[in-house]
Amino acid sequence: MNAWIESFLKNLETLDVSSCSHLRNLALSPVCFSKLTCLFVIECHGLENLFTVSIAKSLAWLKIMEIKNCESIEEIVTKKEDRSNEDEIIFWKLLYLNLESLPNLVCFYMGSLSFPCLVQLSVINCHRMETLCAGDINADKIFEIKFQNNSDAMFMPLKIDLNSTIRMVTVPDAFGAFHYLSSETSDTNEDGEYGV
Numbered sequence: 722m723n724a725w726i727e728s729f730l731k732n733l734e735t736l737d738v739s740s741c742s743h744l745r746n747l748a749l750s751p752v753c754f755s756k757l758t759c760l761f762v763i764e765c766h767g768l769e770n771l772f773t774v775s776i777a778k779s780l781a782w783l784k785i786m787e788i789k790n791c792e793s794i795e796e797i798v799t800k801k802e803d804r805s806n807e808d809e810i811i812f813w814k815l816l817y818l819n820l821e822s823l824p825n826l827v828c829f830y831m832g833s834l835s836f837p838c839l840v841q842l843s844v845i846n847c848h849r850m851e852t853l854c855a856g857d858i859n860a861d862k863i864f865e866i867k868f869q870n871n872s873d874a875m876f877m878p879l880k881i882d883l884n885s886t887i888r889m890v891t892v893p894d895a896f897g898a899f900h901y902l903s904s905e906t907s908d909t910n911e912d913g914e915y916g917v
Contacts, residue, residue, distance in 0.1 A: 734782075735759040746799075747771050758814075759785045766792040770799040774832070777810045787819040794823050798830040808856060809833040821845040829853045836860040844887065845869040851891050852884040866890075 734756055738744070744765050757780060762771065768791045772780075777798045788797065797820075798810060810830060816838055820826065826847045833856030840862050844850060846869065860883050865876045868890050880886045 731755050733757055735761075737761040737763075738765060739763045741765045741767070743767050745769055746773075747776070755779050756782055758782050761785075761787045762789070762791060763787075764790045765794075766790075768794045770794065770801075771797050772799070774798060774800055774810060777812075777830075781813055783812060784814050785817045786815060787817075787821070788823060789819070789821040791823055793825055795825050795827050796830060797826075798832075800831055809835060811835040811837070812839070813837060815839055817841045819843045819845070820847050820850070823847045824849065826850045828855060831855045833857040834859070837862070839863050841867070842883070843867040843869075844890075848891075850887065852887055854884065858883050 731754075733754060736754070736757055736759070738747070738761070740763070742765065744767055746768065747762075754776070760783060762768070771788070771794070788794070809832060812835070815836055818836075818839060818841070820829075821843065822845065824846070827849055828851070830853075832854060834854045836859070839860045842860075842863060844866060848870070863879060863883070865878045866883065866886055868875050868877055875890075877886055877890055880889060
């Protein structure tokens with residue numbers, strides 16, 4: 722990689738990627754994005770994933786992640802073509818995570834996840850998503866998740882953990898019913914603005 726580009730990416734704080742239909746992933750070398758705090762990816766319909774495990778582990782300063790309207794994306798972090806043997810990924814400073822209109826998203830990551838600072842999670846029109854991750858999950862500071870299918874928005878109080886709560890909303894019970902629960906007293910900012 723060109724030294725100037727490497728230095729530029731290493732010090733980049735906000736990355737906004739929009740309407741890049743031929744982009745397959747953002748998986749550059751792990752040195753990239755080491756100071757990234759805000760990531761927005763919108764209408765990149767060729768994306769299948771965003772990062773490898775190694776790249777995700779380098780995002781120590783990331784506070785906001787918003788992925789919207791990407792038709793092909795199946796997972797945010799992938800284990801494919803990654804030499805890392807470590808399963809858990811810790812997003813140390815991530816506060817806000819918005820996953821919206823991702824029709825083929827199955828999960829965020831197939832391993833274990835930890836979000837020590839996460840306070841807001843929105844899952845909007847992600848019809849195939851049943852869990853955030855396949856392994857263990859830790860997110861002690863979040864109390865509810867915002868869900869929305871088409872025009873119906875709801876706020877689901879956390880039940881046991883994030884994965885269990887997502888399953889309650891996205892996977893029908895034995896009677897074919899979904900356990901939607903709305904809360905008009907939520908402190909979530911309905912305008913989708915981030916207070917950082």
